[in-house]
Amino acid sequence: MAMAMAMASSFPMLTTTTFFFFFLLLSSVDSRFVVEKSSIRVLSPEHIRARHDGAIANFGVPDYGGTMTGVVVYPDKATTGCSGFDGPPFKSKSGRPVVLLLDRGDCYFALKAWNGQKAGAAAVLVADSIDEPLITMDTPEESRDEGYIEKITIPSVLINRAFGDALKLALEKRTEEVVVKLDWREAMPHPDERVEYEFWTNSNDECGIRCEEQMNFVKNFKGHAQLLERGGFTQFTPHYITWFCPEPFLLSRQCKSQCINHGRYCAPDPEQDFNEGYDGKDVVVENLRQLCVHRVANESNRPWLWWDFVTDFHIRCSMKEKKYSKDCPNDVIKSLGLPLDKIKECMGNPEDDVENSVLKAEQQLQVGRGSRGDVTILPTLVINNVQYRGILERTSVLKAICAGFKESTEPPVCLSSDIETNQCLDDDGGCWRDKDLNITACKDTFRGRICECPIVDGVQYKGDGYSFCKAVGPARCAVGNGGCWSETKNGQTFSACSEYELNGCHCPLGFRGDGHTCEDVNECQEGLACQCDGCTCKNTWGGYDCKCKGNHLYIKGEDTCIAKSTSAFGWFITLVVLACVAGAAVAAYLFYKYRLRSYMDTEIMAIMSQYMPLDNQHNAAQPLRPDSNI
Known part of the structure; x- marks a missing residue:
């Protein structure tokens, strides 16, 4: 019953028949609400340290991906928080934020949070008054007219009665502050590098404040959504709620005006008046069209066009402004370059007495499975199969989506200064x-x-x-010489980092050290060079110079001196030797090319023989036999 009441609050002023249809649809399943497991941790006093469950409210701004540590305060009077608190704002002795503990009852949950926020609370815990499973604190439509719902910026959490009593008992002793930590880091699962999220919405814009809220969200969040979708960071899917008409009422005026496909899929009359304006079945048809727009756009690898279509439809085809016609959405589809025929094929014929596969799937998805819980109100956002809690506002929703990424895989939009601190x-x-x-x-x-x-x-x-x-790695020397020693003198640079080694530092030839510091080796002084007769040695940075006496040349590899040849005969011999070397090089090259060509010809023939059987004796192809396997 609570689930049906929550649904009814999404569409104010429902007729008795309309609400009855809601109830018949939803009473067939057990209502399941989302509870954040172990999201509240008592840090002190030590004797009540433990983790507890809590149900985050559908209003306010929970800090998805973050934590809040504060001191619990329970007011001396007005413990339900239904009226404003007199006196100075609540403060803690330690200067920590105040987590205000209030009792359930007497007024709306949202009003308790609003009064707590005005009194200086950083968060509100509402203790249940009876022993029962936790539910999600929602916002009744009546309270929205008072204008404070959108101003609530603190998180609120419903806790069970036993936990509330334990906190009150600890506060009565007044021996030390009761400190709790609200932890939302794991409230949003992050199984992989992509976030999958759903938005349960409605094409009708005449359902009051909730419809205005969801359309404002679509317009404001469209830029972020398309950026995330284009980058492959997210996978978005829209959903729409419908219900069915009970069989005894199939021929009634209510079912005929609010349902398609012979009462299988229904929506409330936009004006709540069957005698004027648009019918509920117009809403169902447009819900179906928007689902098919997303399907066809997704098939063309442009799923983000759904956001453009919904935004343009709201401007050009608003039911509230009496702009809607059957041709209007088709004009929007054409303007976005989507194939109209494929969308019509996806929609099928709303007048046929058959099931519509698209809407049937939506009704099945509406019943929660796993951690998601039932979709009971519009609009509802589901991120990584967990229902989003808090105000439906651009920045708050973006923070919740960003909390759904694995750490270090977040897209740049999640690291902007307006939603996180660097x-x-x-x-x-x-x-x-x-x-x-x-x-x-x-x-x-x-x-x-x-x-x-x-x-x-x-x-x-x-x-x-x-x-x-x-x-x-091989490129490490390009950045800071890979952390190795390097020095430049007299236009020469030596480094202990080698691009041929993946790690480690080794002093180059002519230097000695551990690779992080290197010193020049004096080859002359240490007898490592110029040991030949008549040689003189001069040490240089990173090397040495050797000179021979008289008309001799120094041969470094042999560490010896040889006489210079200046006669004509000597030059002739030198030229002959060079000519022989050059001739040998040319001959070797030609032989290499010949062998390479022969090898390639052999390989080509071998490959061709696999596909073209050759007759080496007669050099003619034999005809194929009739029974050849080809």
């Missing part, structure tokens, strides 16, 4: 940093930061990310 800006978040190269291991994430050795200009750094990171 912890890497404060002393690199305590991670490793190379001040000389301005490289840090701190990586900003939606939930905070991680210390992970980076990749810089194609160079991979490896380490624990906290105390050290070092460059590895």
